[in-house]
Amino acid sequence: MASNGFKQAPHKLLVIPGPIEFSDEVLYANATPGTSHVSPAFVPVFGDCLRMLKTVLYAEKGEGNQAMLIAGSGTLGWDSVGANLIERGDDALVLNTGYFGDSFADCLETYGAKVTQVKAAIGGIPSDDQLVEALKSKKFxxxxxxxxxxxxxVLSPAAHFCDLIKKHSPDTLIVLDAVCSVASEEIRFDDWGLDVVVSATQKGLGTPPGLSVCMLSGRAVKTFETRKTPAQSYYIGWHKWLPIMRAYEAGKPMYFATPPVQLVYALHASLTAITKSSPSLEERFAKHKAASKFVKDSLASLGCDFVPLSRDIAANGMTAVKYPRGLQATDVLPKLAERDIVVAGGLHKAIASEYFRVGHMGITVVDEQRGDITKVVDGIKQVVGGH
Ligand SMILES: Cc1ncc(COP(=O)(O)O)c(C=O)c1O
Incomplete structure (x- = not known):
């Protein structure tokens, strides 16, 4: 959709690891006039979003794969897994590479899961031996x-972990928290044998926050359908939402709870740009890798260290970088803000004061003419180099 001359207000450059910068087209689509959620105009827009999500996740082949879009944030995806796949007393294994692993475990426990965590050292990933040993210890x-x-x-080697899980515990459902990776890192849902991907709109998908994005495999749906006990939620129950998603994809309206119509239009604009225009999906991932390398090389040349223990497990859509030479948050973040650059502070409790986070996802990376990446790197060089 064209932005019809619409231009968003001047603002500081938002380069936290989500929400990210949004294009004028996406924000203009978010200003769609009042439209019924069951109108003939809206139904195909919703259906297209579900189909385009399959494209982004390479989930077009798997029989019974189902995309879901439900009003909520990324966290709702955890509840979706907990409420629909966990029955009280089920064993769940959480591969923990930081704060969000702790929270996912907490959420699953809320639904009665017995959670085992394989915790990596800060900045690391679980070793193959740790994972295999855990998988052999019980049936998850x-x-x-x-x-x-x-x-x-930290970027987990998801394809490799999936291989190990398939080999040592083929019946275990594999859930990928991709809130901070969809559309900035390659995810091959069918080829890797994933069962659930949970995500959200505000990061790589370049759309304002407010939609929980999920992809389910046929196997995940079957596991849900053969539960012994009813799903532990009303709003996020798949018995409520599966018929709705299937109906919209088939071009028919159906009501359970009102979708955020305008946000779906915004997502449609962003997904259209991601899947149907230049750069291609493959080029998009390559651009994220190149931008990430440029940011990390530039910061390394200033003497900065990184939270991930090595480059091969560092995300391409963000950088978690340590303050150099005894600098701290107050020396860096406000000075960047004065230069109209908004980055994020540390989040991992054990090291929060030692590092900050820079997001490089979506149009900031893909639309090079914006000059966002140069602006961020130059800004950091001035602020850090000036000390
Ligand atoms: C990896 C990961 N999982 C889950 C979440 C939770 O998503 P939300 O804040 O949209 O609820 C986040 C948020 O940043 C995240 O980065």
Missing amino acids: KVVTITHVDTSTG
Whole structure:
């Protein structure tokens, strides 16, 4: 959709690891006039979003795959997994690479899961031996992987972990928390054998916050359908939402709870840009890698260290970077803000004061003409280099 001449107000450059900068087209779509959620105009827009999500996640082949869009934030995806796949007493394995692993575990316990956590050292990932040993210790109903833990900037080798899980525990459902990786890191839902991807709109998908994004495999749906006890939620129950998503995809309206119509239009604009225009999806991922390398190389040349213990497990959509030479948050973040650059402080409790986080996702990376990446790197050089 064209932005019809609409231009968003001047503002500081938002380069936290989500929410990110939004394009004028996406924000203009978010200003769609009042439209019925069951109108012939809206139904195909919703259906297209579900189909385009399958494209972004390479989930077009798997029989019974179902995308879901439900009003809520990324956290609602955890509840979706807990309420629909966990029955009281089920064992769940959480591969923990930071704050968001702790929270996912907490959420699953809320639904009665017995959670085992494989915790990596800060900045690291669980070793193969740790994972295999855990998988051999009991029969887990689900295993969760945080693809990018936004608190540490660690990128888990999801494809490799999926291989190990398939080999040692083929019946275990694999859940990927991709809130901070969808559309900035490659995710191959079908090829990796994923069962659930949970995400949200405000990061790589370049759309204002407010929609929980999920992809379910046929196997996840079947596991839900053969539960012994009813799902532990009304609003997030898949028995409520599966018929709705299937109906919209088939071009028919159906009501359970009102979707955020305008936000769905905004997501449609962003997904259209991501899946149907230049750069291609593959080029988009390559651009995120290149931008990440440029940011990390530039920061390293200032003497900065990173939270991830090595480059091969560092996210491409964000950088978690330590303050150099005894500097702290108050020396850096306000000075960047004075230069109209908004980055985020540390989040992992154990090291929160030692590092800050820079997001490089979406149009900030893909639309090079904006000059966002240069602005951020130059800003950090001035602030950090000036000390
Ligand atoms: C990896 C990860 N999982 C889950 C969440 C929770 O998402 P939300 O804040 O949209 O509820 C976040 C938020 O940043 C995240 O980064």
